[in-house]
Amino acid sequence: MSQRELNDYDLKRYDRQMMIRGFGEAGQKKLKNTTVFVAGCGGLGSPVAYYLAAAGFGHIILADMDVVDLSNLNRQILHWDKNIGELKVKSAYEKLSQLNPELDLVPLNIEINDDNVYELTQGCDILMDAMDNFPTRYALNRASLKHNIPYIYASIWGMEGRLATLVPGKTPCLECIFPKAPPKEKFPVLGATPGVLGTLQVTEAVKVILGLGEPLLNRLLVYDGEYMQFHEICIEKNPKCPACS
Numbered sequence: 001m002s003q004r005e006l007n008d009y010d011l012k013r014y015d016r017q018m019m020i021r022g023f024g025e026a027g028q029k030k031l032k033n034t035t036v037f038v039a040g041c042g043g044l045g046s047p048v049a050y051y052l053a054a055a056g057f058g059h060i061i062l063a064d065m066d067v068v069d070l071s072n073l074n075r076q077i078l079h080w081d082k083n084i085g086e087l088k089v090k091s092a093y094e095k096l097s098q099l100n101p102e103l104d105l106v107p108l109n110i111e112i113n114d115d116n117v118y119e120l121t122q123g124c125d126i127l128m129d130a131m132d133n134f135p136t137r138y139a140l141n142r143a144s145l146k147h148n149i150p151y152i153y154a155s156i157w158g159m160e161g162r163l164a165t166l167v168p169g170k171t172p173c174l175e176c177i178f179p180k181a182p183p184k185e186k187f188p189v190l191g192a193t194p195g196v197l198g199t200l201q202v203t204e205a206v207k208v209i210l211g212l213g214e215p216l217l218n219r220l221l222v223y224d225g226e227y228m229q230f231h232e233i234c235i236e237k238n239p240k241c242p243a244c245s
Contacts, residue, residue, distance in 0.1 A: 035059035040130035047198030075191035134181030141174035159225035
């Protein structure tokens with residue numbers, strides 16, 4: 001794919017972020033030519049997709065197979081009352097197209113699984129995990145390893161969250177950190193919690209793609225919203241990991 005240049009619209013729209021040290025026009029052009037795979041258009045996927053689009057990531061693939069339900073609306077900010085019963089990818093596409101009409105948005109109403117994950121993520125530069133189950137996360141993790149691309153993991157529970165930036169060859173993979181999937185359950189969520197974690201995921205994505213700052217490598221960030229604390233846990237590669245060893 002040929003590199004797309006910045007136009008006058010881009011230079012005006014992204015003026016403030018191009019002022020960031022180490023960002024500049026070169027960084028914005030890089031974002032414009034980056035392809036991001038967003039797995040999930042729900043609680044995490046809403047802020048992730050929104051701020052990826054706002055930042056000017058030029059190619060965004062949205063994958064989800066669910067429909068909007070009233071019970072989603074306390075946290076899934078891309079979806080509104082009028083969208084109840086609609087496909088989440090359709091609802092998300094509608095909002096993101098209005099937010100940033102210059103982007104190449106690809107909505108996929110599909111279940112991500114072991115059979116299709118490699119094909120779905122082929123040609124992507126980075127994977128954003130906005131899922132709520134570990135079987136799908138493990139599939140995304142293996143796609144990250146196969147394609148040798150970064151994978152930004154986040155999960156939420158109530159007023160708590162976890163975040164890690166996983167880069168093949170530089171960090172442990174998801175299965176090193178979580179060798180066994182926790183049981184699937186209906187869990188509590190304060191809507192602001194995925195907002196916190198989702199915006200942090202996008203911050204990490206920008207840093208990894210542009211080489212800015214110090215990404216969250218070999219560290220698991222733990223957010224405790226109840227006591228407003230952040231903690232870090234050092235994570236190490238498992239030499240016997242079935243996915244990356």
